[in-house]
Amino acid sequence: MERREVAAALAYIGRLDPRTIRTDPAEARDQIAQWHELLHDVPFATEHGWDVREAIRAHILDSPYPILPVDVARTWRAYRRDRLARHTDTVPAADPDDPAAWRAELLSARRAVAAGRAEPATHRQLTEGGPHSDVEARLRTLGSAVPPAVRTALAAYRPARAAREAAVAEGLPDALSVRCQWCHAPEGEPCRGRRVGPDGRAQGRARRTTPHPTRVDLAAAERTRRAVR
Template sequence: MDAVEATRLLAHAAAFDNRKPSKAASIAWAEALKDIPADPDAFAAVAKFYSQPSRDGDLDSTRWIQPHHVRALRKEIRDERIPDGAFTYPLPAGSETGAEFVERRRQQIAAIADGRIAAEPIRQLTGGPHPSVADALTGVGRMPDHVREALADALPGRKAREEARFRGDADALAVPCPWCHSAAGDPCKRRRGARGDKPGTWFHRTSPHPGRVDAAAIAARACPSCQAPMGVPCAWPDGRFYDGVHPTRQTTQPAA
């Protein structure tokens, strides 16, 4: 903004506050707003200032707009045209460098703030994934058959766990073992039991203890025989706890 443009802006302000513009005032305003153009938004900032109640405690009869008011209110007017969310940046016909993208983005934001173009918010993606992606995701979390077979001899406990899942049984290793106290996820263990085993040595079992199988069924399923809910042991009609679980609780489908 130069002195001539500042004179026009001060004349616009005088229509509101009856000030007497002078050459000195025009020069001073031009210096204070040298980086602000005398565009419609600068004149709208003057009108916005006098359309609002006092912000700084001045009496309405003595309020005079100052250059810093024009700067702040003009920025508010321009920011209102820019959406809260990001907006799209159409790609150029050819390639561009990072610096060229930044400059194009700056020009786009300026054009939106000027009101010369409208912002286009980024649209929400709808629909499911591409069929090829959906097909790829179907195998996530499942062990391929050839891998399961390769691990069968090295990890017999894992083999038993996979076989139980295949049959639809509750995953016994999902709960701690009440007999050998193996943590959830760890195979059951036993102490020396075969001739030649070193005393005090623990060995991994190829199958979980029966009590652990029952505990897994209690944790995963309700009992259709005694109506015990999931997580509650089976019981006799007189209320006494059942030794283990009813056979139907082992064969019913796990809760969803």
């Protein structure tokens, strides 16, 4: 801030907190000089969210103590850190074989973001909304996010899922759509091997490639019940 901007900020503080007003001209000059020494690199306002008056008003609302120039400086530094933390470096237009130019462009972009002259580049953040229209069109054409050739290649590595998909393709009920009453596998999870030992306790928890017959029967009954509805 320039001296006239510091004087404007002090006048604003005086309106909100009369305790800070200096009526003696010499004291007022000293106050402006002190604030300018500490805040000469802090802007009065930027295009993207910073306004020293907002920082002053927030401090007066939150603290019972008169505001000091260091309070404004600390708020400005927190503002800079937040913006840089949300910034993702974009690829410089400079020749990558020229390290000096490449680094200078990166630093220039970061300084602009930190100073509030440019918005943080957040192009790598997740965004709301569904898939792109091109992706939707491709999914309608393929019928699935996994192409058939890839699904066939993966079948050997996930036999339970392959068996499920084959059963559904043949028109059989999807056994994994219901909970298994024998091994208590939840919906969507393959059945587990369950043996009863001599002591009457269940033994074995290995995944089964095929579901238990009782689960298949329960899925068929559930499909019939829904069809009747």
